[in-house]
Amino acid sequence: MTSQPMVADQETRTPTPSAWWARLPWLRIGIVLAAVVxxxxxxxxxxxxxxxxxxxxxxxxxxxxxxxxVAMGLTLIFGVLDIVNFAHGSxxxxxxxxxxxxxxxxxxxxxxxxxxxxPAMFLLGALVQRFVLAGAMGKPLENQLLITLGISLVIExxxxxxxxxxxxxxxxxxxxxxxxxxxxxxxxxxxxxxGALVLAGLLFLLLRRTSLGTAIRxxxxxxxxxxxxxxxxxxxxxxxxxxxxxxxxxAGVLVAPLVTIEPVTGALFNIIAFxxxxxxxxxxxxxxxxxxxxxxxxxxxxxxxLPGQSPLLVVFIVFxxxxxxxxxxxxxxxxx
Amino acid sequence: xxxxxxxxAATKALPKLPWSRHLLVTAVLAVVLIPLPMLLDPAAEAVxxxxxxxxxxxxxxxxxxxxxxxxxFGHAAFFGIGAYxxxxxxxxxxxxxxxxxxxxxxxxxxxxxxxGVLALRYKLKGAYFALxxxxxxxxxxxxxxxxxxxxxxxxxxxxxxxxxxxWWMQFAPDSANYFFIALGLMxxxxxxxxxxxxxxxxxxxxxxxxxxxxxxxxxxxxxxxKVLTMMVSAALMATAGTLYLQYYLFIDPDLAFGSAMSIQxxxxxxxxGVATIWGPVIGAVVLGPLTDITATLLRNPPPFLDFLAGRGxxxxxxxxxxxxxxxxxxxxxxxxxLRDRWSRR
Amino acid sequence: MSxxxxxxxxxxxxxxRAVDDVSFExxxxxxxxxxxxxxxxxxTAFNLIAGAIKPDAGTVTLDGKDITGHPPHKIxxxxxxxxxxxxxxxxxxxxxxxxxxxxxxxxxxxxSARDQAAGIIERIGLSQWRDSPTEGLPTAALxxxxxxxxxxxxPRVLLLDEVLAGLVPAExxxxxxxxxxxxxxDGVTLVFVEHIMAAVMxxxxxxxxxxxxxxxxxxxxxxxTSDPRVIEAYLGEEPxx
Numbered sequence: 001m002t003s004q005p006m007v008a009d010q011e012t013r014t015p016t017p018s019a020w021w022a023r024l025p026w027l028r029i030g031i032v033l034a035a036v037v038x039x040x041x042x043x044x045x046x047x048x049x050x051x052x053x054x055x056x057x058x059x060x061x062x063x064x065x066x067x068x069x070v071a072m073g074l075t076l077i078f079g080v081l082d083i084v085n086f087a088h089g090s091x092x093x094x095x096x097x098x099x100x101x102x103x104x105x106x107x108x109x110x111x112x113x114x115x116x117x118x119p120a121m122f123l124l125g126a127l128v129q130r131f132v133l134a135g136a137m138g139k140p141l142e143n144q145l146l147i148t149l150g151i152s153l154v155i156e157x158x159x160x161x162x163x164x165x166x167x168x169x170x171x172x173x174x175x176x177x178x179x180x181x182x183x184x185x186x187x188x189x190x191x192x193x194x195g196a197l198v199l200a201g202l203l204f205l206l207l208r209r210t211s212l213g214t215a216i217r218x219x220x221x222x223x224x225x226x227x228x229x230x231x232x233x234x235x236x237x238x239x240x241x242x243x244x245x246x247x248x249x250x251a252g253v254l255v256a257p258l259v260t261i262e263p264v265t266g267a268l269f270n271i272i273a274f275x276x277x278x279x280x281x282x283x284x285x286x287x288x289x290x291x292x293x294x295x296x297x298x299x300x301x302x303x304x305x306l307p308g309q310s311p312l313l314v315v316f317i318v319f320x321x322x323x324x325x326x327x328x329x330x331x332x333x334x335x336x
Numbered sequence: 337x338x339x340x341x342x343x344x345a346a347t348k349a350l351p352k353l354p355w356s357r358h359l360l361v362t363a364v365l366a367v368v369l370i371p372l373p374m375l376l377d378p379a380a381e382a383v384x385x386x387x388x389x390x391x392x393x394x395x396x397x398x399x400x401x402x403x404x405x406x407x408x409f410g411h412a413a414f415f416g417i418g419a420y421x422x423x424x425x426x427x428x429x430x431x432x433x434x435x436x437x438x439x440x441x442x443x444x445x446x447x448x449x450x451x452g453v454l455a456l457r458y459k460l461k462g463a464y465f466a467l468x469x470x471x472x473x474x475x476x477x478x479x480x481x482x483x484x485x486x487x488x489x490x491x492x493x494x495x496x497x498x499x500x501x502x503w504w505m506q507f508a509p510d511s512a513n514y515f516f517i518a519l520g521l522m523x524x525x526x527x528x529x530x531x532x533x534x535x536x537x538x539x540x541x542x543x544x545x546x547x548x549x550x551x552x553x554x555x556x557x558x559x560x561x562k563v564l565t566m567m568v569s570a571a572l573m574a575t576a577g578t579l580y581l582q583y584y585l586f587i588d589p590d591l592a593f594g595s596a597m598s599i600q601x602x603x604x605x606x607x608x609g610v611a612t613i614w615g616p617v618i619g620a621v622v623l624g625p626l627t628d629i630t631a632t633l634l635r636n637p638p639p640f641l642d643f644l645a646g647r648g649x650x651x652x653x654x655x656x657x658x659x660x661x662x663x664x665x666x667x668x669x670x671x672x673x674l675r676d677r678w679s680r681r
Numbered sequence: 682m683s684x685x686x687x688x689x690x691x692x693x694x695x696x697x698r699a700v701d702d703v704s705f706e707x708x709x710x711x712x713x714x715x716x717x718x719x720x721x722x723x724x725t726a727f728n729l730i731a732g733a734i735k736p737d738a739g740t741v742t743l744d745g746k747d748i749t750g751h752p753p754h755k756i757x758x759x760x761x762x763x764x765x766x767x768x769x770x771x772x773x774x775x776x777x778x779x780x781x782x783x784x785x786x787x788x789x790x791x792x793s794a795r796d797q798a799a800g801i802i803e804r805i806g807l808s809q810w811r812d813s814p815t816e817g818l819p820t821a822a823l824x825x826x827x828x829x830x831x832x833x834x835x836p837r838v839l840l841l842d843e844v845l846a847g848l849v850p851a852e853x854x855x856x857x858x859x860x861x862x863x864x865x866x867d868g869v870t871l872v873f874v875e876h877i878m879a880a881v882m883x884x885x886x887x888x889x890x891x892x893x894x895x896x897x898x899x900x901x902x903x904x905x906t907s908d909p910r911v912i913e914a915y916l917g918e919e920p921x922x
Contacts (some may be wrong), residue, residue, distance in 0.1 A: 024389045082461040135664045142407055147663045148605055149599065153656030160649035263649075267595070271474065274467055282463075310478040316471050323468050325460045350795055351775070408729055424771035536785050543782045546771035553731060553765070554786040611773070664815055 010304055025331060029290075032330055034263020036297055043304040051182070057301040058183040062193040066255055068289035069196040070269055071276035072203060073247025079283030080240040082132065084141070086148040090155035091245045095252025096261045097159055103170045103256070110172050111191070114253045118246050125245025129238045137237065143194040152270070159263035168254040169176020188257040195254045200289050203247065207285065216240055220283065272312075275319040281329025290331050294318070354535045358613050362526045369519055373512035379628070381515055387624030388518035394604035394616035395525040401602075402568035402611035403533060404562060405545030406452075410473030411601040413451075414444040414570040416592030418478065418577025421508040423492035423587050426504075433505040437578040440572045447472075448570035452563035465607040470595070478592035491588025494581060505582045514583050516608060521575050522617075529580045530613060532568055541565045573601065579638075603655055607662050609669030618671050623658075684709040684870050685838050690729055690739035699725045701894040703739070707838070712864060712871040714885035714902070716878070717862075718915055720889040723874040724833065727840050730872075731754040733765045742750060743838065757786075762836035766843045766874075768823035769817035776802065776826055777811050783833035794872060796834065805829040820847040824904035825856070832863070839863070845880055860884060882906070890914070 044053045074088045095117050102113040128151065136147050172191075177184040208212035218226040221237045227233050251269070259265055276295050280287025295315055302314025322330060373381055393415065422436030422441055423525045455468045481489045498509045507513045532538040540561040543551040581587050591597065604623050607624050609615025625633040637645050644650070666673045685840040690703045694917040700722040702757055707713045710802035715723050730741050732753040740749045747758050757763075771779050780798035803810050807829060810822045810880055818826070824844055831839055843862075845853050863869040875881050881888060881902060890897040892914040898905060905911055 084466075132660060132664075139667070142401075142610075143663050144467065145407065145409075146602070147660055149602075150656045150659030150663065153599070153652050153659065157649035157656065161644060161647050161653060164647060207429065258469060270479045271470070273468075278464070278467065295571040313475060313478045313482075316475045316478070320471050323460065323464060323471070324359055324454055325458060327458070327464050329591070348811070349800055349810075536791055539778075539782050539785055541771060541785075543771050546773050547769045549733060550765065550769040550771070550830075551782075552753040552756055552784075553733075553763050554783045554830060555754050556782075556786045557752075557754045628711070 008255050017161065018312055028330055032294060034292075035296070038307065039297070040303045043301045046307075047304050052304065053301075054181065055183040055299065056304055058181055059189070060297035060300035061293055062185055062189045062296070063166075063258075063299070064293035065193040065196040065200075066251055066292070067269075067272055067276050067295050068271045068292025069200055069254070070248055070251040071280065071288040071292055072200055072285050073244035073251075075277045075280060075283055075288040076203075076207075076216075077244040078172075078249070078277065079240055079285070080138070080216055081129075081133075081237050083144045083148065085244070086145060086270065087128075087151040087155065088148075088244070088248050089266035089268070090152040090159075091121060091125065091248040091266070092269050093159060093226075093250040093263060093266025094124070094155060095197045095249040096256055096259070096265060097163060098249075099256040100170055101251050101263050104168070108169050110188075110257055110310055111195070111253070113256075114195075114250060117249050117253050121252075122242045122246040125242035126238050128245070129241035133241065134234070134237070152266075156263050156266060160181055163263070165262060168261040169259075171262065172257040175257060186258075192254040192258060199247070199250050203243070204285065206224025212239070225311055272315070275315055277325070278319060279330050281321055281331055284329060284331060287331035291329070294330070343410050353534075354389070355530060356512075358530045359527075362530065365526075366519065366523045373515045374580070380508035381510065381512070383625050383628050385514055386627070387520050387620050388515070388522045389576060389579060389583075390600060391522050391617045391620035392518070392525045392579070392607075393573060393601040393681060395522070395529055396569045396572040396576065397601040398610065398612075398616045399529050399532065399572065399606040400566050402615075403529070403538065403545065404541050404569070406460070406562060408469045408569075409466040409595070409602075410469035410471070411463035411569075411573055411593065412593045412597035413447065413469070413473035413476050414573035415577040415597050415601070416473070416476055416480070416579070416587075416589075417444040417447055417570075418574030419587045419592045420486055420492075420577070421574070422578040422581050423494065424486055426494060427492050432503050433578055433582050434503070437575055440578055441576040443572040444574035444577075445567040445648060447568040448564060451567040453559070456562055459593045470598070473593050473595070473598060475588050480589035480593060486589075489589060489622045491591070492581075494585040497586070505578075508554050516578055518583075521579055524575075526613070526617070528568065528572055532565075533613070537561055537564055555621050558628055559655060564579065565678070603659060605669075606643055606656060607669055609671035609673075609675075612669070612671050615669050615671045619669070622670070623655060626654055630654060683707055684744055685730075685872065686740075686742040687726075687730060687807040688740045688742075688760075690726065690741065691737050692729055692734060695736055700729060700736075703891070703894070703896055704743050704887050705896070705899060707870055707872055709837075709871055710864060711886045712860075712867050712884050714881040714888045715872065715874045715891060716888060716905075717891035717897070719915075720893075722802065722894040723891055724842060725894075726891065727763060727842055727874060728751040730756075731761065731840055757834060757836075758831060760837035761840065762831035762834050762838070764824075764831050764842055764844055766826050766846070767821070768821060770818075770826055772815055775812055776807055776818070778820075779815065779826060780829050780833050783830040787834035798847070801833055804828055805832070805859065812856045821849075821852045824848060828856070828859070832869075838870045838872065841871065841875075843876060844875055845875060845877050853877070855903070857883060877913050878906070 040053060040057060043056060044050065047053060070092060074085060076118045077083055077085050098117050098120065099110065099113045102108040102109050102116060132151065133147065136144050173189045175186055175188045178187050178190060179191065207217060215226070215236055218231055219233050223233050272295060276288055276291040280296055281292030298315050298318050299311040303311040306314060372384060376384060388458055389506065397408060397411050400406050418437065418440035421440035422433045425431035425436040425439060426433055451472050457613040460468055480486050497506050498502050500511065505517065540551065540556045543556060544558040544561055552558050577592065604619030607618065607622055608619030634644055634647060634650055662669060668676065685707040688704045691698065692700045698806065703726055703885065705713065707818055707871055725734070729736045732751050740747060743759055743761055744764055746759065755909045763776050770780065774782065777795070777798055780801055781794050784794045785791065792798055799811065802808055803817055803857045805825045805828055807822060815823070815826065824847065828844060845856060860871060861884065864871060885902050887899060888902050889899045890905055890911050897914055898908055
C-alpha cells in the first residue's frame with residue numbers, strides 16, 4: 001500500500017487523551033445493533049418461528065467469533081505491514097490439514113493440536129515474511145497484492161497436489177448438541193467460539209499491555225517515527241506477520257471439527273475474513289472481532305431472509321454497502 | 337522569455353509515435369499465425385487455443401488494471417457474463433452464439449458501468465477497489481449458483497450439433513476454425529488496446545491513472561474516462577467467455593465467475609508486463625503450455641515424484657511460484673524488463 | 682465587471698477555520714499576488730476556488746458564472762487552470778506527452794495536439810527536456826512543466842501555487858518574464874501565491890494578504906509591504922527577499 005490514504009479524506013486523525021472506551025463510536029455501534037435487531041425481527045416475520053431465528057442467532061454469533069479471530073490476524077497484518085494479504089486463508093488451510101494429520105494420523109486430541117499448530121504457523125509466517133514478502137515491502141500495493149496471491153496459489157495447490165481433493169474431516173470425541181438459550185449448538189462450535197474469544201483476548205492484551213505490543217502499535221501508526229525511537233521495524237514486520245498467521249492457524253484448529261477439510265476451504269475463509277476486516281475497519285483489531293459477529297449473523301439471518309439463495313450473498317451485499325458508504329469500516333473512529 | 341521567437345527549425349523533429357509499429361506487429365502476428373494449425377497436431381492446437389484465450393483475457397485485464405490503474409480482482413464477472421449470455425440465449429432461446437457474444441459484450445459493459453460508477457463515485461481506490469470487483473464477481477457466482485433462470489449450479493452444456501456450423505460456432509473438436517476464431521478475437525483485443533491507447537480517451541485514462549487530481553485540474557472528467565476504460569475492458573473479456581463456452585462446450589457458475597478465472601486474466605499480464613501492449617501476449621505464451629507440460633510430467637512422473645502421479649494442481653503451483661519470482665525479480669514483467677534493457681543501450 | 686470574484690469563501694477542518702470569509706476580485710488581464718505566512722490558508726483558498734475542495738460557505742464567480750463547488754474538471758473547462766505547489770507530472774509519460782494530454786484536454790484535435798504541445802514546450806523553454814521522462818527532471822523543469830500543462834488548456838485565469846519555489850534566483854527571472862508576457866500578449870489573468878517578495882512586488886497589480894485564514898489587507902504592493910499589520914503577521918518569519 002502506498003502511504004497515501006486510499007480514501008480521499010481531508011481530515012486527519014487527532015489523538016485524544018481520553019480513555020479508550022470513551023473513544024468508541026457508540027452511535028455507530030448503536031446503529032449496527034439496531035440493524036441486527038431489525039434483521040432478527042424481519043427474519044422472524046419471514047420464517048414465523050422463534051426456534052429457527054434463535055438457532056440462527058446463536059449459530060451466527062458462535063461462528064462469528066471464529067471469523068473474528070481469522071480477521072484479527074488479517075487486519076493486524078494490514079495495519080502494521082500495509083499489506084493486503086490474500087494468502088491469509090491459505091494459511092488457515094494449512095492449519096486445517098496439519099490438525100487433520102495430528103488428529104487422524106497421530107491420534108492427538110483436536111484441541112491439543114493447537115500446541116503444535118500455533119508455533120508451527122507462527123514460524124511459517126515469520127519465514128514467509130522474512131524470505132518472500134520482505135523483498136516487496138514499500139513496493140506499490142499491486143505488487144504486494146500479487147505476491148500474496150502467488151503465495152496463496154502455491155499453498156492451496158500444493159495442498160491439492162500432495163493431499164488430493166478428497167474432503168476430510170476431524171471429529172471431536174464426545175461432540176454433541178448442547179442446549180443454549182433455547183437453541184442447540186454442537187459442543188465443538190461452542191468451544192471454537194470460546195477458544196476464539198480467549199485467543200482474541202490474549203492478542204488484545206499482547207497489543208495493549210506488553211512492550212512488544214506497544215512497539216507493534218507504534219509501527220502501525222508511523223513506521224518512520226517508530227524507527228527513529230529505536231524500534232527495529234523489520235523485526236516488528238516479521239513478528240506481526242507471524243502473529244497474524246498464527247491467528248489464522250489457531251482459527252484453523254478451532255474450526256477443524258466444524259468444516260470439511262479441503263484445499264479450497266481456506267479460500268472461503270479468506271473472502272469472509274476480508275469482508276470482516278473491511279466491516280471492522282482495515283487495521284482495527286477490535287473492529288475485526290465485532291465485524292466477525294456481524295458477518296456471522298448476516299450469514300445466518302441472510303439465509304432466513306433470502307431463502308434459496310446462498311447465505312454468503314447477504315454477506316456480500318452488506319460488504320458492498322459498507323465498502324461504498326463507509327469504507328473506513330463500521331467501527332473505525334470518525335474520519336480515521 | 338527570449339526563446340519565444342526562436343525559429344522552429346532550431347528544434348528537433350518530433351519523435352515517432354509507437355502506434356504504427358504496434359499495428360504493424362499485430363498485422364505480422366496475424367499473418368504468421370494463420371497457417372499455424374497446419375503445422376500443429378491436435379494436442380498442440382488445443383494448447384495454442386488456450387494460449388490465445390489467456391491472451392484475450394489478459395489483454396482485457398491489462399486495459400482496465402494496467403492502463404487504467406483500476407486493479408480488478410473480479411474479471412471473472414465479465415467473463416461469466418459473456419459465457420452465460422451466450423449459453424442462456426443458445427440453450428434456452430436457440431440464438432446463435434455470435435448474437436450471444438454481442439449481447440454478452442453489451443451486458444458486461446453495462447455491468448462495468450454500474451460497478452465503476454458506484455465504486456468511483458464513492459472514491460474507492462487500491463485494495464478497496466480490488467475488493468469491490470471481487471465482491472461483484474462473487475455475488476454473480478452465488479446468484480448463478482442459486483438461480484433457476486440460469487440452471488443453478490448445474491450450468492449449461494452446449495447442445496452438440498450434427499454438423500459443423502459457423503452460425504452455431506461449432507466444429508469438430510480438432511477443427512482449425514476454433515483456432516481462427518480465437519486468433520481473430522486476440523487480434524481484435526490487440527487492436528482495441530492499441531487504438532484505445534492512441535485515442536483521446538485512452539490518453540485521458542492514462543493521465544487519470546497517473547494523477548487524477550492533476551488530470552481533473554486540466555479539465556479531464558476523470559470518473560467518466562475511468563468508467564469508459566472499465567467498459568472497454570469488460571466488453572473484451574465477455575468475448576473470451578463466449579469463446580470458452582463454444583470451445584469447451586460447458587460452463588457452470590464456479591468456472592465462469594470463480595476467482596480462478598479472474599486470476600487467469602491477471603497472471604499473463606503480470607508475468608509479461610503490466611501496462612504494456614505485448615506483456616499479456618508474452619505472458620500467455622509462457623503460461624498457456626504450462627498446464628500441459630505439468631500434466632504430462634505427472635502422467636509419467638520421474639521416480640522421485642512418483643507419489644504425485646495423477647494429481648492436479650502442479651500447474652497452478654508453478655504459476656504461483658512464477659508470479660512471486662517475477663514480482664520480486666522483474667516487477668515490470670518479461671517484456672517490461674526487455675524493453676528497459678533495449679532502451680538503455 | 683471583474684473576471685474572477687470570490688465572496689465570503691470559508692472552509693473549516695475539524696473546527697479549525699482554514700479559510701475564513703475571504704473575498705476578492707480580479708479584473709480581466711490583472712495580476713493578483715496572494716501572500717501570507719505559512720498556514721495562512723493560501724493553498725486551501727486555491728483548492729476551494731479550483732474546486733478540489735468544496736467550501737462551507739461563499740461563492741466563486743468566473744466571468745459572471747457561479748462555479749462554487751463545481752468539480753475541478755468543469756472549472757478547468759470553464760477557463761480556469763491551476764498549477765500544484767508540489768509538482769505532479771504524469772509519471773508514465775515524457776514531457777511532450779504530458780503537455781500533449783493537456784492540449785487534448787483543452788479541446789485540440791488529436792492530429793494537431795502534438796505540434797501544439799511542442800510549440801508550448803518551446804515557448805516555456807522546456808525544449809531541452811522535451812523527450813525526457815519526467816522521472817529525474819530537475820525542479821526547475823518540473824515547475825515549468827506544471828506551467829506548460831496549465832497553459833495548454835488556454836485558460837483565461839491561471840492560478841499559480843508557488844511556481845517559483847525551489848528555483849535558484851537565476852532560474853526565476855525567465856519564468857517571471859514569461860508570466861508578464863502571458864498577461865501582455867495572451868491577456869491571461871493571473872492569481873498567484875508566492876513567498877518570494879521580489880517576484881510579488883514586480884508582477885502584482887494588487888496584493889492580497891492572508892493571515893490565519895482571513896484577509897488581512899489588500900492593496901498595491903507598496904501599500905501592503907509598508908503596512909505594519911503585515912509586518913507583524915510575518916514577525917518571526919521575515920519575508921524573503
